[in-house]
Amino acid sequence: MSEHVLVVGGGVIGLLTAYNLAAHVDRVTLIDRSAVGQESSWAGGGIVSPLYPWRYSPAVTALAHWSQDFYPQLGQRLAAETGIDPEVHTTGLYWLDLEDEAEALAWAQRNHRPLAAVDISSTYAAVPVLGAGFERAIYMADVANVRNPRLVKALKAALNALPNVMVREYCEVQDFVLDGQRVIGVHSVQGELLADEVVLTAGAWSGELLQTLGVGLPVEPVKGQMILYKYAADFLPSMVLAKGRYAIPRRDGHILIGSTLEHAGFDKTPTQEALDSLMASAVDLLPALADATPVRQWAGLRPGSPEGVPFIGPLPRHPGLWLNCGHYRNGLVLAPASCRLLVDLMVGRDAVIDPAPYAPQDRIDL
Structure with missing residues (x-):
């Protein structure tokens, strides 16, 4: 394996890619246009499941x-190494009044997942703060959420503790350095950075960077807004989801409500319209929140991609360049497998998952 790998983009995908690579190469440099983990990795809710897993292709499911x-085990390992607990918090998830409940249950049976219909009275007994009027529920007991800002902090601390890893923040990339067609580095605001291999993990910005090579990667920013409440630590015992909106409990009583889905380019400005809509959803799900005021509102940019299937693997037209991007709404969910798969491919070991569905050369305009 090559001796120096440059990872462009310091979200959870980039951080975990660098963390996995460090055991196999002499040197890893990770760069980010701002501080690491400040974009969709920070902004998301952290549910360790696609919101509607049965609506995705087998590629996402795998x-x-x-x-x-x-x-x-990732959460335990990072907590032990860094003292920062990402809080992988298993609460289970209730889906309420689904239109495609039958499809969900059939998917669960095919994939051997512990998702089942539950009596609505038992749902209200388990989640007594739930709003009135829901008629049907399905439940998956083993769904966790991860406290994504803490996951980012833990990964950054783990990288900073590794002697062969350098993290360079506020190092925006303008384009790639080429030797013929081979990518040998990047031009950045901190100058030219060269490496044996370059990995692009720049989230919603990945498509723009590949445009500088004349490569049309169908990854675009999709804005999502969320709000946060602070309530009693035992207020909400489980995650709940209805009408496309969800409530996620943290261990300390914070409740996340999300999220919008907006095509607004790279604009991350929170809006009053979204605040009103999210607060209305919060009260529908959890009426007690009518007496509470959100403590925060924010927006992030998801890396939208066709069918939400990420691009993972080499770009044959430009040797030396690897992609791990385009995870859309599921970057946090898919990160461990995506980063393991990419490193499997880079170091030439047996892939943990069939890499074919994610191969860039079969899916983009070269």
Whole structure:
């Protein structure tokens, strides 16, 4: 394996890619246009499941299942190494009044996932703060959420503790350095940075960077807004989801409500319209929140991609360049499997998951 790898983009995908690579190469440099983990990795809710897993292709399902099974040990390992607990918090998830409940249950049976219909009275007994009027529920007991800002902090601390890893923040990339067609580095605001291999993990900005090579990667920013409440630590015992909106409990009583889905370019400005809509959803789900005021509102940019299937693997037209991007709404969910798969491919070991569905050369305009 090559001796120096440059990872462009310091979200959870980039951080975990660098963390996995460090055991196999002499040197890893990770760069980010701002501080690491400040974009969609920070902004998301951190549910360790796609919101509606049965609506995705087998390609997303394969990554999600591997990651879900791996997350508890990842959280424990990072907490032990850094003293920062990412809080992988298993609460289960209730889906309420689904239109496609039959499809969800059939998917669960095919994929051997513990998702089942539950009596609505038992749902209200388990989640007594739930709003009135819901008629049907399905429940998956083993769904966790991860406190994504803490996951980012833990990964950054783990990288900073490794002697062969350098993290360079506020190092925006303008384009790539080429030797013929081979990518040998990047031009950045901190100057030219050269490496044996370059990995692009720049989230919503990945498509723009590949445009500088004349490569049309169908990854675009999709804005999502969320709000946060602070309530009693035992207020909400489980995650709940209805009408496309969800409530996620943290261990300390914070409740996240999300999220919007907006095509607004790279604009991350929170809006009053979204605040009103999210507060209305919060009260529908959890009426007690009518007496509370959100303590925060924010927006992030998801890396939208066709069918939410990420691009993972080499770009044959430009040797030396690897992609791990385009995870859309599921970057946190899919990160452990995606980063393991990429490193498997880079170091030439047996892939943990069939890499074919994610191969860039079969899916983009070269």
